[in-house]
Amino acid sequence: MTTSAPAEESAQESATTTDDLRRSRRPWRRTRIALLVIAAVIAVVAVTTSVTPWPSALLIRAVFEKGGDATAAEMQKHVPDVELTEQLDIAYGDAGADTTMDVFAPASAAGPLPTVVWIHGGAWISGEKENVDPYLRIIAAEGYTTIGVNYTIGPEGVYPLAVTQLNDALAYIDEHAADLGVDPQQIVLAGDSAGGQLASQMATLVTNPDYADIMAVEPSIEASQLVATILNCGVYDLAALARLDGIAGWGFKSAMWAYSGTKTWAEDSTGATMSTIDWVTADFPTTYISGGNGDGLTWLQSIPMAQRLDELGVDVTTLFWPAPHEPSLPHEYQFHLDLPDAQTALDRTLEFLDQHTTR
Structure with a gap:
């Protein structure tokens, strides 16, 4: 068909x-x-x-590491042409790179010098001593021994491991003071961001016996050896931190979960013992404290901490900027030395050191 x-x-x-x-x-x-x-x-x-902090922590770390490298490069341009002695990657513990320190001092030094021990920031889950090495070279060039200290960050290590490691670092510095060019009677604890929190925590351990008992840590140096603290852009009140929302709240809460090993850090001993604003006493050392006006932590953490220290009668030197100040100064502004305001912060820091140490 x-x-x-x-x-x-x-x-x-x-x-x-x-x-x-x-x-x-x-x-x-x-x-x-x-x-x-x-x-x-x-x-x-x-x-x-929802069950592990690792993915969020590693994401935050990647962002912070990129920023840390760029900031270190910016600071490097401002390191003066002064000959320094450098002792790098000195082991103060047995946890590999996590328990090492870098030491800088002017090559012209004829003896031990007042010493700034700097604890790096990075939200407790990132960062390393190399991030602050250029800043420590700048300070060392002015006639100080400066030491950048590593510690185990989270989630690889959980609280209070970093505290015990830093206590070990201070013990090593005290024991090997002569070899390191350290005057063990003139130690300044310093830090930025999370390192500011840790510096305040170590200073509180040294100056408040009740706090040391609560932490079950025997301080490795005496209060008389600690002459000052330098606190930049730090965290001192964990309850206030827990109230943050938005992207900043997510970031800090993720970081704290990773650092503490528990989601309930705000409700248990972690948040309580990290909140140094509740533990400082009149014996806390004279303190320089600063933060940028564009950094929310300045208003939430640094200014309240400065006010608390002042209430206790502690000698406090502050460098804060009016709210409408331009340019708006970000978190860790003091390291952005291309900014005139960061240069002002550096000058004030050096003035503070000169006033409270003897060379």
């Missing part, structure tokens, strides 16, 4: 329409598959981040 031409044309049109329909559905099918894959990834990430 022979099919008529119109029937053939109709069959061809029908086949063409079916093929076109199939092709038109393919992009939607691909899109649907892609959406299902994305949804599955989001679900996995949501479940993972």
Whole structure:
């Protein structure tokens, strides 16, 4: 039987329409598959981040490390052409790179010098001593021994491991003072951001016996050896930190979970003992404290800490900027030495050291 031409044309049109329909559905099918894959990834990430802090901590660390490298490079341009002696990667403990320190001093030094022990920041989950080495070279060039200290960050190590390591570092510095060019009777504890919190915590351990008992840590130096603290852009009130929301709140809460090893850090001994604003006493050493006006931690942490120390009768030197100050100074502004305001902070820091140490 022979099919008529119109029937053939109709069959061809029908086949063409079916093929076109199939092709038109393919992009939607691909899109649907892609959406299902994305949804599955989001679900996995949501479940993972609800049971472990590692993914969030590593994401935050990557961002911080990039910024830390850039800031160190910016500071390096401002290191003066002064000959220094450098002792790098000195082991003060047995945890590898985590328990090492870098020591800088002017090559012209004829004896031990007042010593600034600097604890780096990084939200307790990132950072390393090399981030602050250029700043320590700048201070050393002015006639000080400066020491940058590493400690185990979270989530690899959990609180209070860093505190006990830093106490070990101070013990090493005290024991090897002569070899390091350290005057063990003139030690200044300093830090930035999370390192500011840790510096305040170590100073509180040294000057408040009740706090040392609560922490079950025997301070490795005497209060008489600690002549001052330098606190930049730090955290001193964990309850206030826990009230943060938005991206900043997520970041700090993720970091604290990673550092403490528990989601309930704000409700237990971790938050309580890290909140040095509640433990400082009139015996806390004379303190320089600063923060940028564009940094929320200045208003939430640094200014209240300065006010608390002042209430206790501690000698406090502050460098804060009016709220409308321009440019708005960010977190860790003091390291951005291309800024005139950061140069002002450096000058004030050196003036503070000169006033409270003897060379």
